[in-house]
Amino acid sequence: MLFNRHKTSLVPADQALPGRQAPGFALTEPHTVLGHPLTGPYPEGLEVADFGLGCFWGAERTFWRLPGVWTTLVGYQGGHTPNPTYEEVCSGLTGHTEAVRVVFDPAVISYERLLKTFWEAHDPTQGNRQGNDVGTQYRSALYTHSPAQAAAADASREAYQKVLTASGHKEITTEILPAEGRPFWPAEAYHQQYLDKNPGGYCGIGGTGVSCPIGVAPAEG
Template sequence: MLYAFKTRLPTPEEALPGRAEPPFRVPEKHTVLGTALLGPYPEGFEVADFALGCFWGAERRFWRTPGVWTTLVGYQGGITANPTYEEVCSGMTGHTEAVRVVFDPAKVSYEDLLKIFWESHDPTQGFRQGNDVGTQYRSAIHTHSPAHHATAEASRAAYQDVLAASGYGTITTEVLPAAPRAFYPAEGYHQQYLDKNPAGYCGLGGTGLSCPVGVAKAGD
């Protein structure tokens, strides 16, 4: 029964009920950057939410990016309020594993972050990423402004052309406004997991194709 929800999203009637308050405490500080995880964030900084498979490796990719002020992993895009990791893994919350990126737009652009997002995973795989199978691993961008939304959609169209030219299928990435889809921070042990466990599982891998134009290998 539960396996069925690994490959399809639950309806509101099927989803777990959740709870009014988080069932755990989130640490105050980023273990690498030393910045606040939950805010307050500096004035003028912007927020971007990305889902690209297992959030452990995805978060590290962004915290290593100059201009990123803090990163926070959590659950987004689903139905169940304040879920636990075990509930998300059941497939019965509708959430995907996501990374919240708080950045200084004077030092790194939203377009730069989108380039990292697209090149760090295969966005054509639907409810999986590599060997990780389930709705929690689906690709998604949750936007925080009309400008970000338009930019994300334009980058998806541009990268689709790149992928199609190399034989890949249709991008399955959701591009949706962050509100009213709440971002629920994950448990403390998930935050900056690969800083605490350097040899831990990452699971992050891209197609090797550059975004937004051309078919050269990323990094060439």
């Protein structure tokens, strides 16, 4: 069946869906909570970070609530198919994970603080799932935009693994890869700020209950 919503192994590039040259929609409305544009170019001085932590509806809300976050948008990343649709991503035949792009002011909130939120908001040991959400589109991922982000992401994984292990949890499965060469494809408009538009909507993410020992110092600025 084409749209198998429980695919738990990543599709090879030569077996991925072909996609399309351009998206079939445009994101013209501003962020429903923060009021800023969803897509760039963004104001000078802001930075971009990309996170995959399960169903992107709840993940996006987790980040837009943080002070210093300028805008957020949800999309698909880490796969092979250009301009995928939600249904295609759900099939497991694009290779993407559901992701949240966070545009933030580093003078107000540090990347390390975003990493702390990322680790604590989901269970990074579950592989291709988050709770009842099963499939490669729910895998945990960090896509970094600079050597500094990559170093911070690696250090945070190591620090969090130590406390997870001490608490009896398994190994972290999060993929940490450069965002370069792994385009972020925005999701359809109805997915953007979904839980603001639908306050009683589904949110399938949940953490381990273990605190991450990074990102607790205030950002310099």
